[in-house]
Amino acid sequence: MTLSFPDRFDDDWDYMLSEPPDLLERLRRLRESKPAAWVKTWGKPTVMFTSFELVDAAFRDKETFPSAAFYGQTVTDVLGRNMQCMEGEEHRRNRALVSPFFRAKNVTAIVESLLEPLAHELIDRFEARGEANLVAEFTKIYPVKIILRMLGLPQAADDDVARWAIGMLDIQNNFDHALRCSKEFMAFVSPILAERRVAPTDDLLSKLATEEFEGERLSDDAIFNFLRLLFPAGADTTYLGLGSAIFALLTHPEELARVRADLSGECRWAAEEALRWSPPVALQLRANPKDVVWNGIEIPGGTPLIFATLAANRDPAVFADPDRFDVGRRPKAICTFGRGPHFCLGAHLARAEMDFALRVLLERLPRLRLVDDPGARITASIVPVLRGPNRLPVRFD
Numbered sequence: 519m520t521l522s523f524p525d526r527f528d529d530d531w532d533y534m535l536s537e538p539p540d541l542l543e544r545l546r547r548l549r550e551s552k553p554a555a556w557v558k559t560w561g562k563p564t565v566m567f568t569s570f571e572l573v574d575a576a577f578r579d580k581e582t583f584p585s586a587a588f589y590g591q592t593v594t595d596v597l598g599r600n601m602q603c604m605e606g607e608e609h610r611r612n613r614a615l616v617s618p619f620f621r622a623k624n625v626t627a628i629v630e631s632l633l634e635p636l637a638h639e640l641i642d643r644f645e646a647r648g649e650a651n652l653v654a655e656f657t658k659i660y661p662v663k664i665i666l667r668m669l670g671l672p673q674a675a676d677d678d679v680a681r682w683a684i685g686m687l688d689i690q691n692n693f694d695h696a697l698r699c700s701k702e703f704m705a706f707v708s709p710i711l712a713e714r715r716v717a718p719t720d721d722l723l724s725k726l727a728t729e730e731f732e733g734e735r736l737s738d739d740a741i742f743n744f745l746r747l748l749f750p751a752g753a754d755t756t757y758l759g760l761g762s763a764i765f766a767l768l769t770h771p772e773e774l775a776r777v778r779a780d781l782s783g784e785c786r787w788a789a790e791e792a793l794r795w796s797p798p799v800a801l802q803l804r805a806n807p808k809d810v811v812w813n814g815i816e817i818p819g820g821t822p823l824i825f826a827t828l829a830a831n832r833d834p835a836v837f838a839d840p841d842r843f844d845v846g847r848r849p850k851a852i853c854t855f856g857r858g859p860h861f862c863l864g865a866h867l868a869r870a871e872m873d874f875a876l877r878v879l880l881e882r883l884p885r886l887r888l889v890d891d892p893g894a895r896i897t898a899s900i901v902p903v904l905r906g907p908n909r910l911p912v913r914f915d
């Protein structure tokens with residue numbers, strides 16, 4: 519049997535070119551009428567799942583929709599072959615070697631030494647002004663610096679590493695520059711890694727250099743590939759998530775008051791609800807490797823897929839009054855960090871970063887409020903499938 523593409527789209531917006539102005543409304547219509555629908559990405563027919571049930575099942579179905587089928591296409595000399603391009607035993611072993619550092623216990627251990635002090639350090643720089651743009655001055659910087667400090671790279675190189683990390687992402691527009699950034703980054707890390715192999719400290723780079731799983735250690739190449747994944751996977755996502763949480767609170771005064779009344783208890787739930795309400799990876803891209811009939815829909819091999827996390831997280835079959843931002847919701851399961859074997863390795867860290875950044879911000883900046891700016895909103899950021907606030911101009915007393 520050879521499957522063929524349908525002769526019409528259910529929605530002919532090209533989701534990889536830009537974000538439709540009525541994104542939420544479109545996703546709602548699709549979820550109600552056709553939760554597995556034919557849409558477009560890069561001009562190609564693409565299947566998009568919008569219900570919680572289908573997005574959840576698709577993430578978990580590693581046989582039908584292996585992560586490697588999509589990420590394998592992005593392997594280049596710039597980013598290398600990381601765990602997202604692996605399946606089965608190879609994925610299990612590689613993930614096990616880096617997992618210990620990201621467990622809840624280890625994340626709790628770095629709150630006092632890293633997460634809280636860094637939030638204070640960034641706020642110290644603008645507090646006296648009584649105003650700030652929290653995207654440029656806080657949310658964008660915070661997660662990158664956390665990764666750099668966790669790794670234990672010399673702080674003097676923060677700006678260089680941040681520049682290389684951003685340069686490496688721009689593969690499609692500027693491949694030569696991205697490759698140069700990747701090489702410079704590896705040349706910089708290489709001697710530090712060699713040093714940590716012989717004289718480990720307690721930082722993440724030392725752990726990566728010395729951790730053993732079933733008698734195996736990570737090779738230098740595997741470590742470089744993991745490091746180059748950490749920036750897109752761990753920094754951009756958290757920066758957008760933290761921004762959306764701040765935006766949600768500042769535009770929902772009753773929810774903000776509820777959080778302010780109990781910062782140590784409620785910031786974590788404000789973060790969780792923001793991650794449900796506006797997930798940074800709004801549309802997760804995947805690819806279908808071979809002809810399949812899945813949940814009654816014929817999908818030819820080679821078809822791009824979109825798991826619409828934003829739509830799944832607002833499915834009324836799972837979440838009552840789903841469009842409402844409600845800090846008291848306590849959601850049991852959200853699709854924001856993926857599901858199944860490739861579930862986000864940094865989920866504990868991302869949640870803790872957001873929780874403590876919100877606590878410190880709200881504690882330090884009384885009467886924090888958005889400056890009247892009708893253009894400030896949550897929208898496509900960096901690429902059309904990622905979302906966060908375009909700016910967060912604020913004042914405080």
Ligand code: HEM
Pocket residue numbers: 585601602613665747748751752753755756759797798799802854855856857859860861862863864865867868
């Ligand atoms: C709010 C912040 C974050 C969001 C929304 C997020 C989202 C995701 C999602 C959706 C996936 C699964 C992708 C897929 O199945 O194709 C994923 C995987 C991953 N994330 Fe995160 N992430 C966040 C923060 C972080 C952080 C802080 C780190 C580490 C510093 C991290 C490291 C990873 C890694 C290494 C993977 C690959 C796991 C694997 O393939 O087994 N993420 N993330």
